[in-house]
Amino acid sequence: MSEYSVVGKSVPRKDAYEKATGKAIFTADIKPKGMLYGKILGSPYAHARIKKIDASEALKLPGVIGVITGEDCPEERTAGYIHDRHVLAKKTVRYVGDPVAVVAAVSNAVADEALKLVKVEYEELPAVFDPEEARSKECKVVVHEELPNYQHIEFQGVWSSLDPERPNQFIHRKIIHGDIEKGFAEADFIFEGRYSLPRASHCCLEPHVALAVPEADGSLTLYGSEQGGMYHRYEMCEVLGLETSKMRFVSPHLGGGFGGKVGIIVCPIAGLAALKLKRPVRIEMSREDVFVSGNPRSPGIVLLKDGYKKDGTLVARYIEEIVDSGAYSTHTTVLVSAGVYGATGTYRCPHMRIDAYGVYTNLSPTGPYRSLGSEILTFAVESLMDKAADELGISRVEIRRKNLLVDGDIDPIGQVTYNNGTMACLDKAVEYLKLDEPKRAPEGPWVFGRGISTGNKFTAYWNTGTVALCHVYDDGVIEIRTMHCEMGQGAVTVLAQIAAEEFQTSYDKIKIVNGDSAVCGYDEGTYCSRGTFINGNAVRLACQDAKKQVFNVASGIMGVPDDKLETRDGKVYEIGNPDNSIYFYQLFEYGGYLLEGGVIIGKDTFVMTFEEDDRETGQSKDLITFYSYGALGFEVAVNTETGEVKILKAGGWYDMGYPLNPKLVELQLEGAFVMGIGQALYEEVKFNDQGKVINPNFLDYRIPTMLDAPKNEALVSGFAATPHKNGPYGAKGIGEVALVPVMPGISNAIRDALGIEIKQIPLTRERVLNAIKEKAEKEQIM
Numbered sequence: 001m002s003e004y005s006v007v008g009k010s011v012p013r014k015d016a017y018e019k020a021t022g023k024a025i026f027t028a029d030i031k032p033k034g035m036l037y038g039k040i041l042g043s044p045y046a047h048a049r050i051k052k053i054d055a056s057e058a059l060k061l062p063g064v065i066g067v068i069t070g071e072d073c074p075e076e077r078t079a080g081y082i083h084d085r086h087v088l089a090k091k092t093v094r095y096v097g098d099p100v101a102v103v104a105a106v107s108n109a110v111a112d113e114a115l116k117l118v119k120v121e122y123e124e125l126p127a128v129f130d131p132e133e134a135r136s137k138e139c140k141v142v143v144h145e146e147l148p149n150y151q152h153i154e155f156q157g158v159w160s161s162l163d164p165e166r167p168n169q170f171i172h173r174k175i176i177h178g179d180i181e182k183g184f185a186e187a188d189f190i191f192e193g194r195y196s197l198p199r200a201s202h203c204c205l206e207p208h209v210a211l212a213v214p215e216a217d218g219s220l221t222l223y224g225s226e227q228g229g230m231y232h233r234y235e236m237c238e239v240l241g242l243e244t245s246k247m248r249f250v251s252p253h254l255g256g257g258f259g260g261k262v263g264i265i266v267c268p269i270a271g272l273a274a275l276k277l278k279r280p281v282r283i284e285m286s287r288e289d290v291f292v293s294g295n296p297r298s299p300g301i302v303l304l305k306d307g308y309k310k311d312g313t314l315v316a317r318y319i320e321e322i323v324d325s326g327a328y329s330t331h332t333t334v335l336v337s338a339g340v341y342g343a344t345g346t347y348r349c350p351h352m353r354i355d356a357y358g359v360y361t362n363l364s365p366t367g368p369y370r371s372l373g374s375e376i377l378t379f380a381v382e383s384l385m386d387k388a389a390d391e392l393g394i395s396r397v398e399i400r401r402k403n404l405l406v407d408g409d410i411d412p413i414g415q416v417t418y419n420n421g422t423m424a425c426l427d428k429a430v431e432y433l434k435l436d437e438p439k440r441a442p443e444g445p446w447v448f449g450r451g452i453s454t455g456n457k458f459t460a461y462w463n464t465g466t467v468a469l470c471h472v473y474d475d476g477v478i479e480i481r482t483m484h485c486e487m488g489q490g491a492v493t494v495l496a497q498i499a500a501e502e503f504q505t506s507y508d509k510i511k512i513v514n515g516d517s518a519v520c521g522y523d524e525g526t527y528c529s530r531g532t533f534i535n536g537n538a539v540r541l542a543c544q545d546a547k548k549q550v551f552n553v554a555s556g557i558m559g560v561p562d563d564k565l566e567t568r569d570g571k572v573y574e575i576g577n578p579d580n581s582i583y584f585y586q587l588f589e590y591g592g593y594l595l596e597g598g599v600i601i602g603k604d605t606f607v608m609t610f611e612e613d614d615r616e617t618g619q620s621k622d623l624i625t626f627y628s629y630g631a632l633g634f635e636v637a638v639n640t641e642t643g644e645v646k647i648l649k650a651g652g653w654y655d656m657g658y659p660l661n662p663k664l665v666e667l668q669l670e671g672a673f674v675m676g677i678g679q680a681l682y683e684e685v686k687f688n689d690q691g692k693v694i695n696p697n698f699l700d701y702r703i704p705t706m707l708d709a710p711k712n713e714a715l716v717s718g719f720a721a722t723p724h725k726n727g728p729y730g731a732k733g734i735g736e737v738a739l740v741p742v743m744p745g746i747s748n749a750i751r752d753a754l755g756i757e758i759k760q761i762p763l764t765r766e767r768v769l770n771a772i773k774e775k776a777e778k779e780q781i782m
Helices: 016-021 056-060 108-115 131-135 180-186 229-240 267-277 287-293 332-339 374-392 396-403 422-433 491-503 531-558 662-681 742-754 765-781
Strands: 036-042 048-054 064-069 099-105 119-124 169-177 189-197 209-214 220-224 247-250 281-284 300-308 314-326 351-360 446-459 465-472 478-482 510-514 565-568 571-574 577-583 600-607 626-639 645-655 715-719
Touching: 036 108, 036 267, 036 287, 048 099, 056 064, 064 108, 064 267, 099 108, 099 267, 131 314, 131 351, 169 332, 180 300, 180 314, 180 351, 189 374, 209 267, 220 229, 220 267, 229 247, 229 267, 267 281, 300 374, 314 332, 314 374, 332 351, 332 374, 374 396, 374 446, 374 742, 396 422, 396 446, 422 446, 422 626, 422 645, 446 742, 465 531, 478 491, 478 531, 491 510, 491 531, 531 565, 531 571, 531 577, 531 600, 626 742, 645 662, 645 742, 662 715, 662 742, 742 765
Parallel strands: 036 281, 220 247, 314 351, 478 510, 645 715
Antiparallel strands: 036 099, 048 119, 064 099, 169 351, 189 300, 209 220, 209 281, 300 314, 446 626, 465 478, 465 600, 565 571, 571 577, 626 645
């Protein structure tokens, strides 16, 4: 789209200089006068009653200013769609690490020492760690005995649903499309599989950190490494008993989020301590704390059953999914509710039923991880599809092409498919892998395989709006104010490009002020691939409102009607007569103000309409705002003697609408690819039989390095863009869909190499080697 002057170009990041020089300010960099250091005491038990807390010895330690416990907390609970968690545990702890007290001292060292002096007397209770056991009717352990009495929030088309016979189940999400029994009766072949994914830590460079500063007027300024935007402010005001005007919430630069900083964790604890002690309090999680309490990706178990005709047409699909939320519901409620779209947005299926459940256990709480559950179901769907293709005797490409949704199809939630670029993405991945050629022959213990996968990630805006403001200065600078959170993804850069395009001015004339509730309007948060689409549209509207004001002032000066004016390069000119123009500074008085109106600040709210889905069937004609799509191809080498897997080639193509900044999109794709390698091959948060995390560090929790990823021409990414009719300049989202197909693509390549389907992620050396040995033993018996 060559008509754009700034949008669609790979301009330098707005925050590049700050970050490259170390000048970027993160929450941990802010140190107000009199600041105290907070440290959290976690429970040593997975399930227990708190009988007594004695902090007297800790308070005697020089430098300790205060110890806050559950007795100091309000009765109000919080934690997301189900308010099931106090700021600090009051009567019951529900996982190893559950916050029981916080010590505030003049240094980290003193706070650490004081933690050892806080004595807590517990009465240990039976615990449940297995989500299937927790969901069963026979389970003797009830994690939340008061669950029916908690406050349940219906928001964004998400609601909880309780079952008295299964007291640990807090949501049952249903999708019912067609007649599932009829579909399986019509099928010529039926294939089934059980798939599972573990907890996975987001491993952000910056841990969770919060700084709460009590102000003289009784208000609170709260700095937090949180990606939940203004919504967090309202949540924290509720739980801390503050009026919203009494809290200023600031989200400085974030060192990564990926969904792990959607649910508030340390912010309310820091806020409570600051209000009680009347001193600024900063709490920064250690890396071990993050592994335990940083809301890792929810583990899931998927039971999948597919029915096919002889020619490979998918006619029926049944999915039962059990998601382990851990001790608290956090944002697992929306993960269960929305994760189902990972199975409904890619393939055509006339008869489908999904039953997805969220359950409590006595393990650490979990939440979204860069695709809100879509990756869980996609791993199962793409894996079983390869098995079906092999047993039906058709190619793995053909079975996908035959069943992919295309524009005009009705998808399994009842919505008409449009702007779907999956087929083009798949074609490019197939061409890259050269699947029409034989795969490489074995070399000693090394065998080779190729795998493909597709995937989608939905985005929807249910009863939400986003506000942007646009301040026009007399020197031609355009300032955009937004709560859009910059987590490293390039948010401020893309918004600056949009504003520059709207004003037809240079990129360097755009200034972005973001993440401060004192000067920015409402935005719910940066997650679910919503950032560019919804904030970008809000910025366009605010810019257009500001331009109207500019033209109104200029009209009086130039004697030209408003609708005959346009702007470019800091000037307002008459359409058709560009020589008749004035500079922006000529609109203002000396000092940068207007005689009438004072300032030029455009503002507007971007909202989307939707049709809420039926609660029993999940059907809706207008629920999803957009899907982003992708397809990946991999070539792997597997060592049959050691189980080692090497990624030799990887190529991914995606439909994210029009790429507003191609280089930023490319970086998103490559970053997601490396994260996907980690989840596919290495990453798993592990527990002992007492519910304690046993690998809470980067020595024992393996993440990929540069050595694990293919280099240069062996790593390819690209676009198969279909501009979206409602997106800002045609853009959709890319941050999450980039991850979705990675795990099944690698798994399918390993299956191709070994002739073995491994249904449990991660595909570690031990797991691969055990599968090879089991296959050899079976072949020997036969």
